[in-house]
Amino acid sequence: MSGTTTEPEVPEVPEADAEAKLAYEPHKKWYRRPEVVIPLVVVLAGYVLLITVDPGSQRYRSAFTADPDQRVDWAYWFHLVPQMLTGLYILVRATLLGFTLAVVLGFFLALGRRSTHRWLQLPVAFLIEFIRSTPLLVQLVFLQALVRATPVISLSVVETLVVGLGIHYGTYTSESYRAGINSVPKGQWEAATALNLSPVTKWTQIIIPQAVPNVLPALGNNLIAGFKDAPMGGPALGVPCLLFFANWIRADDFRPVEPFLLIGVGFLMASLPAAWALRRLEERIEYERE
Amino acid sequence: MENWVLTWPQYQVLLTGLRGTLLILFWSFLLGVVLSLIFGVARLSPREWIRGAALVYVEFARGISSVILLFIMAIAIPILLQVGQAPLLMLAAIALGINMGGYGAEIVRGSINAIPKGQTEACVALNLSPTQRLRHVVLPQAMRIILPPMGNLTIEILKGTALVSLIGFGDLMQQTRNLIQSQLAAGVAGVTVLFVNVLVIYFIVAQVINGLFRLGEWRLNKRFEERTGRSAVAVGEVHA
Numbered sequence: 001m002s003g004t005t006t007e008p009e010v011p012e013v014p015e016a017d018a019e020a021k022l023a024y025e026p027h028k029k030w031y032r033r034p035e036v037v038i039p040l041v042v043v044l045a046g047y048v049l050l051i052t053v054d055p056g057s058q059r060y061r062s063a064f065t066a067d068p069d070q071r072v073d074w075a076y077w078f079h080l081v082p083q084m085l086t087g088l089y090i091l092v093r094a095t096l097l098g099f100t101l102a103v104v105l106g107f108f109l110a111l112g113r114r115s116t117h118r119w120l121q122l123p124v125a126f127l128i129e130f131i132r133s134t135p136l137l138v139q140l141v142f143l144q145a146l147v148r149a150t151p152v153i154s155l156s157v158v159e160t161l162v163v164g165l166g167i168h169y170g171t172y173t174s175e176s177y178r179a180g181i182n183s184v185p186k187g188q189w190e191a192a193t194a195l196n197l198s199p200v201t202k203w204t205q206i207i208i209p210q211a212v213p214n215v216l217p218a219l220g221n222n223l224i225a226g227f228k229d230a231p232m233g234g235p236a237l238g239v240p241c242l243l244f245f246a247n248w249i250r251a252d253d254f255r256p257v258e259p260f261l262l263i264g265v266g267f268l269m270a271s272l273p274a275a276w277a278l279r280r281l282e283e284r285i286e287y288e289r290e
Numbered sequence: 291m292e293n294w295v296l297t298w299p300q301y302q303v304l305l306t307g308l309r310g311t312l313l314i315l316f317w318s319f320l321l322g323v324v325l326s327l328i329f330g331v332a333r334l335s336p337r338e339w340i341r342g343a344a345l346v347y348v349e350f351a352r353g354i355s356s357v358i359l360l361f362i363m364a365i366a367i368p369i370l371l372q373v374g375q376a377p378l379l380m381l382a383a384i385a386l387g388i389n390m391g392g393y394g395a396e397i398v399r400g401s402i403n404a405i406p407k408g409q410t411e412a413c414v415a416l417n418l419s420p421t422q423r424l425r426h427v428v429l430p431q432a433m434r435i436i437l438p439p440m441g442n443l444t445i446e447i448l449k450g451t452a453l454v455s456l457i458g459f460g461d462l463m464q465q466t467r468n469l470i471q472s473q474l475a476a477g478v479a480g481v482t483v484l485f486v487n488v489l490v491i492y493f494i495v496a497q498v499i500n501g502l503f504r505l506g507e508w509r510l511n512k513r514f515e516e517r518t519g520r521s522a523v524a525v526g527e528v529h530a
Contacts, residue, residue, distance in 0.1 A: 133445055133496035134489045135452035142485035149482055228355040235456045260366035264358055271353045
């Protein structure tokens with residue numbers, strides 16, 4: 001059953017960190033260390049900003065006629081960029097909201113998975129395995145059908161995508177939490193027991209501080225994986241994001257080349273820096289742990 | 291409570307779709323494995339430009355969303371290159387294969403890196419050519435490390451195959467949509483039950499793939515122990 005529980009990636013071989021000169025201060029509390037607090041504040045502020053900004057008009061149309069003789073009309077291409085950015089923004093926002101849901105949901109799933117009650121642990125383990133090995137696309141469409149069949153619940157298409165992403169990646173984050181907690185050496189647990197620490201002290205002072213550096217890169221990987229899965233909400237559910245934009249423009253102008261290549265480029269512009277930032281984070285954590 | 295089982299004609303439609311899913315899984319897996327071996331080895335090449343090209347490919351394949359790549363492949367590329375309409379199976383398999391190759395290349399690279407340096411040095415001492423070294427010494431040993439993450443990756447690709455229904459290929463998901471259309475036309479409810487069944491079918495296929503990779507792993511480990519007399523677990527821990 002646990003065959004699919006590890007991440008498909010092989011960990012990067014850590015390279016020599018250019019900033020190895022930085023002072024190593026593990027004795028300081030994390031909230032007193034500027035190199036931890038400043039990125040944290042920046043990320044949180046960026047998150048709030050991204051979630052609250054209004055995406056503006058979501059009606060995609062081109063007021064520009066492309067030259068039919070050219071295979072790729074660059075003027076037409078650049079004319080489409082602002083609308084593509086709207087689609088990208090909606091995509092990023094849905095991913096972030098879905099991932100927030102996944103982080104919270106994954107915590108409870110991990111708790112259930114670690115439970116000592118068999119009747120709780122086994123169903124949760126099966127549920128995680130089931131959701132992890134079935135396609136997100138089918139889950140999204142299933143969720144939409146379920147919402148439509150239940151008169152009490154009503155979700156917009158974006159909300160359906162957010163909930164679907166949240167549930168799917170919640171199972172992934174729960175596995176990340178579990179791996180992070182299991183990676184805390186056994187001696188730490190035994191020492192906490194030997195010192196007669198209360199469960200609260202044991203978790204908040206011993207286990208979680210040591211698990212966080214292991215969990216963070218895995219969570220980042222999940223976020224990027226979620227971002228790569230989110231565009232399917234366009235054609236599957238009708239979320240006005242990247243693919244929806246491209247399909248719309250294609251139907252309008254019968255020019256498929258520019259919008260589709262444009263969303264490919266736009267997506268890479270967002271996902272490659274995110275992957276790069278994650279790798280930096282991994283290197284930093286690797287450096288601190290040594 | 292509704293009835294959770296569908297009728298036999300419905301299952302027949304789903305099985306037709308499953309055949310399409312498995313077909314596309316097979317071809318994209320084949321292409322993915324070939325690409326991962328080529329680029330995984332290329333990333334460790336002594337020549338800088340080969341390493342750079344492989345890095346560009348890996349970053350592209352891992353950075354792009356498979357569904358966007360699929361749409362570019364199916365809609366923009368045939369028109370851009372003016373090749374007319376290529377078969378959807380081929381286009382979808384190429385898109386998914388490129389995606390799998392990016393992740394697979396990193397797996398292959400990591401596994402080759404995990405093989406002890408002494409093996410390479412012994413090959414140099416025995417005057418084996420780089421190709422012989424790779425073919426007879428490094429890859430057979432790396433294979434035992436490659437297999438477990440490759441199994442997970444294959445299940446990810448199985449999940450990715452559901453996307454080909456969005457470009458109109460007749461896979462399991464597409465046949466499900468067809469069933470829904472006919473059900474709506476006939477005025478029969480129970481779309482959720484249909485999807486639960488489809489999810490279970492995907493789950494079973496994933497478990498079968500998982501089992502096959504476990505079997506392959508077990509056989510490789512057994513052969514390794516027979517030939518070397520060493521415990522496979524102890525060597526595997528070098529990587530972990």
